[in-house]
Amino acid sequence: MDVVSQYEQEVKRDDRGNKPRREKRKELSLGRLPVAKIIAAFEMELAAGDVVFSAGAQVHAGRRHPKEFLLCLPYLSGIVTDPLYIGDDHKKSTVKKPG
Numbered sequence: 416m417d418v419v420s421q422y423e424q425e426v427k428r429d430d431r432g433n434k435p436r437r438e439k440r441k442e443l444s445l446g447r448l449p450v451a452k453i454i455a456a457f458e459m460e461l462a463a464g465d466v467v468f469s470a471g472a473q474v475h476a477g478r479r480h481p482k483e484f485l486l487c488l489p490y491l492s493g494i495v496t497d498p499l500y501i502g503d504d505h506k507k508s509t510v511k512k513p514g
Contacts, residue, residue, distance in 0.1 A: 440470040446496035456501045466495045 445466040453461055468491065476484045 440473050442470050443468040443473070443491075445492045449496060449498065452498065453501055 445468055448461075448464055448466050450461050450463045453459070473484075
């Protein structure tokens with residue numbers, strides 16, 4: 416089952432057909448952090464590792480941004496592992512194109 420289908424079917428009925436219950440969300444591994452690109456863009460020290468989208472962060476995103484969450488979910492892994500732009504804040508002019 417793809418990631419979007421998993422969230423579209425989040426609410427299911429119990430065995431007796433009573434109240435809907437929420438499925439437990441699992442953390443999603445989004446891939447390796449592109450450390451070399453980030454270091455090149457910001458000249459900073461950074462440890463290599465995997466990026467994980469925690470269950471709590473998914474609940475928050477789904478509640479606060481329900482439409483955007485489902486639209487963006489299939490693309491998150493690609494955005495994380497091969498970003499077109501890297502920045503630390505949209506209010507500052509620190510957004511850089513890697514490479």
